[in-house]
Amino acid sequence: MIAGSIVALVTPMDAQGRLDWDALSKLVDFHLQEGTNAIVAVGTTGESATLDVAEHIEVIRRVVDQVNGRIPVIAGTGANSTREAVELTENAKAAGADACLLVTPYYNKPTQEGLYQHFRHIAEAVAIPQILYNVPSRTACDMLPETVERLSKIDNIIGIKEATGDLQRAQEILDRVSKDFLVYSGDDPTAVELILLGGKGNISVTANVAPRAVSEMCAAALAGDAAKSRAINDRLMPLHKNLFIESNPIPVKWALVEMGLMQEGIRLPLTWLSPRCHEPLRQAMRQTGVLA
DSSP states (O other), rough: OOOOEEEEEOOOOOOOOOOHHHHHHHHHHHHHHTTTTTTEESSSTTTTTGGOOHHHHHHHHHHHHHHHHHHHHEEEEEOOHHHHHHHHHHHHHTTOOOEEEEEEEEEOOOOOOHHHHHHHHHHHHSSSSSEEEOOOHHOOOOOOHHHHHHHSSSSSSEEEEEEEEHHHHHHHHHHHHHTSSSSEOGGGGGGHHHHTTTTEEESGGGGGGGGHHHHHHHOOOOOOOHHHHHHHHHHHHHHHHHTTSSSSSSHHHHHHHHTTTSSOOOOTSSSOHHHHHHHHHHHHHHHHTOOO
């Protein structure tokens, strides 16, 4: 079972937007050393929307090879085209990923039946464990709990990343699915509470810059230690908030540059963090001990 702190890894680039393989290797080592429990390679935080298929699969392959079985690697393979999602998922399986994370189709705004058919088709096409990903604030597409329940009955659909931050929604999903179905938070500020409700972990942006703290927080919550996990979460809250001061992954990439873990690089239509946001984010990093 994949559980605990699962980093939604950024994809490092240079100033021209070319992939930075040395920085990718450095980031993977950083997470292996700091106690991250699993890595999502080329999820939406990894700028999946602007990587071509060859780049997408190469990032997954390199992360899988470097991790070498020490922790699970989950490949982001969602798309708003079902055929493209199947192609990415097939390639991720061939690259050796342990599971795939599939975001709901963005822009298309499919019906709930369309969502069911989309995810069922991918699951039947590729024999690899698959995790649904619901983030309506980014996709304009909300997968409702009853649709999650239907999809949870498909053998290789093993879980969901629920990123609404709505704990009532999370509780409804938990009530509808079997104990074996894995419910993860995709919202850092509320992740502890979802885990305490019965969730299995946090697919986290904050873990990019504070991996040990997020891992300890998730471990405490999974052990039922509400006081410890909430105390860590309270300490991390300035980071949770300021890492979304502009659209993700703009702030988290800036933070990693400040930490010396990568160089400045992001792809249009995303732009580098606005100067007015530098000090608030730097202050949050200092408050949480990420920067001296």
